[in-house]
Amino acid sequence: MHQFTEVEGPIPVVGLIDDRLSTTTICLASKYGSQLDPLGQCGLAHVLEHVLMSTPVGSVPSLSEYVERLGGHANAETGLDRMLFYAQVHPDDAEEIAGLLYQAVLQPRWSDAVLEQEKRAVFQELAAAAADHSDVVQDAFLAHFFPGHPMGRPVGGTKIDVERCDTASVAAAHRDRLLTAPLSVIVVGPRLPKSVDPVAAGIDPHTLATIGTAPATVPPSPPPAPQQPVRWSEEFTWLCAGAPSVPDHDPRRPHFNVLAQLLGSSPSSLLYRRLRGEAGLAYTFYAWNRGYADTGAWRVMAGVEPGNGDAALEVIRTALDEVATKGPDPDDLASARRQARMRVLTSMDTPLDCARFLAMRSSASGSWSPTDEVAYIDAVTAADVQRAAAQIRDGFRAVASPAAP
CATH class of the missing domain: 3.30.830.10 (Metalloenzyme, LuxS/M16 peptidase-like)
Known part of the structure; x- marks a missing residue:
């Protein structure tokens, strides 16, 4: 039988504990998303997500690589109003991985080389999305309803804006946006790792003090664009x-x-x-x-x-x-x-x-x-x-x- 628990703190923890589970999944959720990307930097949050999962952390080359070498799975995703960073591992590895997840997301080590590597990966991701019209039509739908508004911009960014991203702008987004947005941690597994307490994981108290201090705000939504007749192509x-x-x-x-x-x-x-x-x-x-x-x-x-x-x-x-x-x-x-x-x-x-x-x-x-x-x-x-x-x-x-x- 599972037990649903909540732990208060600078980063609230929600746990679904079930001793029948043979894996532990840890997810760090932020209320920072692409709608807070500055004008001319569409895709900045998405690039930051890539960098945080790929930058060296502790004594390992990156959180993603280390988790996968342990036989687990790690990934992250950016949305319009949130970011998720998660890892699924053996319960015996959960203490270490919870601490590394905190360090990777909250106390990264910036690297120009990693940034350039991940920008190239983002370019490939954007190219794949542009070739998939089921993705394109969803971006077009939001752009129609939120013209000129952050909600109407593609989450992944544009190639021109992503190219503009440098280490200074990515670090500023991390400092001013991600670290000041509300954060929470979800754990699904047979037990709650002690290291889900960010203090126990060694996170700097000054960093913890900034979390949730700047609620995300976006400008009011404009009226949607006037409806035009749908222009059907001669293909699927x-x-x-x-x-x-x-x-x-x-x-x-x-x-x-x-x-x-x-x-x-x-x-x-x-x-x-x-x-x-x-x-x-x-x-x-x-x-x-x-x-x-x-x-x-x-x-x-x-x-x-x-x-x-x-x-x-x-x-x-x-x-x-x-x-x-x-x-x-x-x-x-x-x-x-x-x-x-x-x-x-x-x-x-x-x-x-x-x-x-x-x-x-x-x-x-x-x-x-x-x-x-x-x-x-x-x-x-x-x-x-x-x-x-x-x-x-x-x-x-x-x-x-x-x-x-």
Whole structure:
């Protein structure tokens, strides 16, 4: 049986302790993300993430390499409003790795050589993303809803801006942004390592005193760009459609999550029956809601063949309007709630997924537990989903990639 615990401190610790687990996953979560990148330095947070995982730490060449040599797994990710650094190792290695994770992220040793190496890796990552139109269309979707705003910039950055990054700017982002943002640590394993206490891990008290002292702020979101007709290409195209929803901490967030299941890719969803079953217009499609610190985005993404774009878009609009006008069918709503609940439960069943899930939820909402999330989902009513659908319908926009010239 697992035990869910929280430990207060300069870096709060959330632990899901289960003595049946044979690995320990440690995740350091920061409320610093790419939306705080300065103008002209789009991608700075992403470059910093790469550098912190690749710079020598302690007596080892890098946290990533050392964890992998132990047989474990280490990685990091940057989002619009958060960064995650995590490692999954044997429990006997967890004490050492927790300390090294703190040192790597909070007390790095800067190296021009490592920075140049990781900038080259980022260039390859950007090239791969540019070749994947399912990635491109999501960037285009956010750029449409947040024109000229940090939320509308690509998380990974642009090649021109990444090229501008130097050791001084990366170190400044670390000092002024990451170290002053709220941090938390998630541990999923058979026991809680003592070194998850940053003082025990040897982190400088002055560094700990700065954590959480500068809450992240971004400028107000501008109105979305005017809707233009979607320019369909003459090849297979990814369509992304939706509207702003609510921030991660908003109590209405579960309403939009359930709506995403109601119009998602499960054979039990209303949109699956309409879009794939009856109309046969899309084989691959997804619906999801993502809350951020100050706003949210609900969207459907579908891959459509040439000539099917407008028809697929009309099916999506009609299904959304039906829910917004009449409310969801009771059986469909019950199924959508079960699907949303199951997404939480399946995320908790895999230690690494569980740590990432807890990190994202805890860093967004403060004190939180999986039991809370399931209770919020179970409390979602037909009227809640109807209001959410009406909000998305009224703000509905669509973009496509590749787009016709």
